[in-house]
Amino acid sequence: xxxxxxxxxxxxxxxxxxxxxxxxxxxxxxxxxxxxxxxxxxxxxxxxxxxxxxxxxxxxxxxxxxxxxxxxxxxxxxxxxxxxxxxxxxxxxxxxxxxxxxxxxxxxxxxxxxxxxxxxxxxxxxxxxxxxxxxxxxxxxxxxxxxxxxxxxxxxxxxxxxxxxxxxxxxxxxxxxxxxxxxxxxxxxxxxxxxxxxxxxxxxxxxxxxxxxxxxxxxxxxxxxxxxxxxxxxxxxxxxxxxxxxxxxxxxxxxxxxxxxxxxxxxxxxxxxxxxxxxxxxxxxxxxxxxxxxxxxxxxxxxxxxxxxxxxxxxxxxxxxxxxxxxxxxxxxxxxxxxxxxxxxxxxxxxxxxxxxxxxxxxxxxxxxxxxxxxxxxxxxxxxxxxxxxxxxxxxxxxxxxxxxxxxxxxxxxxxxxxxxxxxxxxxxxxxxxxxxxxxxxxxxxxxxxxxxxxxxxxxxxx
Numbered sequence: 001x002x003x004x005x006x007x008x009x010x011x012x013x014x015x016x017x018x019x020x021x022x023x024x025x026x027x028x029x030x031x032x033x034x035x036x037x038x039x040x041x042x043x044x045x046x047x048x049x050x051x052x053x054x055x056x057x058x059x060x061x062x063x064x065x066x067x068x069x070x071x072x073x074x075x076x077x078x079x080x081x082x083x084x085x086x087x088x089x090x091x092x093x094x095x096x097x098x099x100x101x102x103x104x105x106x107x108x109x110x111x112x113x114x115x116x117x118x119x120x121x122x123x124x125x126x127x128x129x130x131x132x133x134x135x136x137x138x139x140x141x142x143x144x145x146x147x148x149x150x151x152x153x154x155x156x157x158x159x160x161x162x163x164x165x166x167x168x169x170x171x172x173x174x175x176x177x178x179x180x181x182x183x184x185x186x187x188x189x190x191x192x193x194x195x196x197x198x199x200x201x202x203x204x205x206x207x208x209x210x211x212x213x214x215x216x217x218x219x220x221x222x223x224x225x226x227x228x229x230x231x232x233x234x235x236x237x238x239x240x241x242x243x244x245x246x247x248x249x250x251x252x253x254x255x256x257x258x259x260x261x262x263x264x265x266x267x268x269x270x271x272x273x274x275x276x277x278x279x280x281x282x283x284x285x286x287x288x289x290x291x292x293x294x295x296x297x298x299x300x301x302x303x304x305x306x307x308x309x310x311x312x313x314x315x316x317x318x319x320x321x322x323x324x325x326x327x328x329x330x331x332x333x334x335x336x337x338x339x340x341x342x343x344x345x346x347x348x349x350x351x352x353x354x355x356x357x358x359x360x361x362x363x364x365x366x367x368x369x370x371x372x373x374x375x376x377x378x379x380x381x382x383x384x385x386x387x388x389x390x391x392x393x394x395x396x397x398x399x400x401x402x403x404x405x406x407x408x409x410x411x412x413x414x415x416x417x418x419x420x421x422x423x424x425x426x427x428x429x430x431x432x433x434x435x436x437x438x439x440x441x442x443x444x445x446x447x448x449x450x451x452x453x454x455x456x457x458x459x460x461x462x463x
Contacts, residue, residue: 020056020159021328026091028317029105035060035090035113039327042159044151045125045144049137051333052152053129055084055120057113067167067202068117070153072183074174074210074430076145077345079128079337080120083172085314087432088112088439089120093313102320103313110440117166119156123149126345131333139346145179150186157197167202169367173430174379177209178349181357188364203367203418205443208376208429212353214383215244218272219263221380225275228266235259272377274428314339355387362391362417369420369446373427373434374410381423393417402442409438420446 020040024032036058041051059066071088073080085092090111094104112118122128124145125137132138140148157164170180170187184204191198223233236244240256243249249256271277317323318337338344361368370388372381397414402422412422422442427434 023326023328026105026326027320027322028102029091033091034107036063041130041330042152042155044148044155045137047133049133050125050140050148051131051133051330052125052148053122053131053329054152054156055081057084057090057118057120059117060090060111060114063117064162065166066116067169068163069112069119069169069171069205070149070183071118071120072123072149072170072172072176072180073120074172074176075127075340075342075345076124076142076175076347076349077127077342078340079122081122081128081314081318082311082339083432084118084120085317086310087173087430087436088118090114093310093317095310098313098316102323103317105317108436110437112440112443114440115444117163121149121152123152124345124347126341126347128339128341129327129329129334129337139348141348142179142351145347146182146186149179149183150190153187153199154190154195154197157199161197164197165200168200169203169205171205171207173207173209173432175210177206177211177379178351178354180204180206180209181354181361182351184361184366185357188361188366201366203369204361205369205371207371207431207439208373208379209370209384210379211358211384211387212355213245214379216242217380217383217386218377219244220382221377222263222267224382225375225377227270227275228263232259232262232266236263267377270377272429274373274375274434275377276375276426277428311339355390358387359391362393362419365418367418367420369422369443371410371422371424371431371439371442373429373431374423374425375427376429376431378429385421388415388419388421391415391417391419393419402445404438404441409435409441422446 020038023037023039026033026037038056039054040056041053044050044052071080071083073082083089085105088111090108090113091105092108094106096104122130124130124140125132125148126140168187170184172180181204184201187199187201191201219228219233219236222228223230236256236259239253239259240249244260249260251257269279271279315338318339324337370384372379372384374381393415395413396416397412399411399413401408402410402412408425410423410425412420414420424431424435424438424442427438432439
């Protein structure tokens with residue numbers, strides 16, 4: 001291990017640790033990129049021992065004035081390139097099975113970069129292309145994650161002062177539901193304390209967010225979706241007293257344990273990320289085509305369904321030497337790139353409930369958008385609605401449907417703390433993977449950003 005880090009130091013000793021590189025061509029994409037892409041590293045922590053890698057894409061509308069998002073992918077340990085290539089970025093993979101050649105990239109019509117500038121950040125250390133220069137910094141905690149993200153933004157704005165006046169939002173999904181409100185709080189506190197540069201913080205955006213343990217809401221979701229009977233649901237409520245997490249249940253509570261066995265039997269074979277999708281084993285990935293294709297051609301429940309996943313294309317593409325060179329990755333900084341490095345991430349979680357942070361931020365008049373795919377059993381929308389209700393703010397816009405192209409695309413409710421909650425109909429975990437077009441329109445309408453690029457192609461239904 002020590003030899004590896006000495007090697008890294010030797011490889012990087014002459015590197016410009018504050019360099020940012022513009023990228024005009026990417027392997028697998030035909031022709032020059034039709035958008036502004038930069039990549040770079042920012043050093044944080046003591047002696048800048050942690051080097052955080054990021055992708056920065058300018059808004060394709062008005063980068064000088066459009067909002068700036070810091071995008072954090074969940075995990076923890078999943079690279080932010082997931083957001084870029086699989087969810088909200090301006091390019092995506094052509095939806096064909098991998099054939100051994102370099103995967104093909106094509107433009108994404110419904111990219112959030114049509115109306116926002118986005119920084120896709122690999123964090124915590126050990127995620128994506130972010131790495132440690134010393135053995136001391138290989139391990140990190142969620143507290144360090146929060147601090148590193150805040151330090152990253154301060155240094156990034158010092159390097160890019162032309163964006164300091166842009167409205168700034170912290171955004172992400174899944175596990176990022178834990179760090180984002182904390183990071184938002186750190187930025188807010190820094191602004192109040194007069195820390196420079198001032199960050200023009202306006203709020204935060206969370207998709208299918210983990211906020212607090214949601215086991216009991218998974219059981220409620222299962223009942224609502226018809227996966228377990230009403231009788232079993234009521235028996236679980238009565239026997240387990242609201243506690244369904246392994247390790248917390250009284251071993252003498254035989255009835256609760258038996259009910260949980262029955263529950264597991266009922267959901268065995270259900271894909272928790274999207275209960276509508278066929279279940280595939282841990283060793284065989286499901287086919288997850290873009291929503292516009294899946295909606296037109298619902299694939300049959302067969303073994304062939306479980307042979308291809310666009311997430312695999314990310315690994316094939318990024319680990320190509322020409323791609324790494326194009327992205328300006330420092331040679332010797334990491335070994336094999338892994339999209340989600342959860343199994344090898346030296347990371348300690350200490351914070352499991354961030355409802356107090358949401359409550360504190362609500363008192364500061366920041367805007368927030370919280371959205372959930374309504375077929376996500378991993379982080380059920382009922383769980384998200386429950387913690388929003390815990391904040392105890394008045395409802396200003398009652399529960400109602402929102403539409404896209406004349407069809408109900410989900411439901412929404414707004415609150416006096418400037419928080420908006422929305423469901424995305426038919427989407428799983430993560431909503432932007434399953435319903436790219438609908439999530440684009442959801443964001444566009446909530447922010448009230450009207451621009452002309454897609455005006456002739458999209459019906460502007462009321463949100």
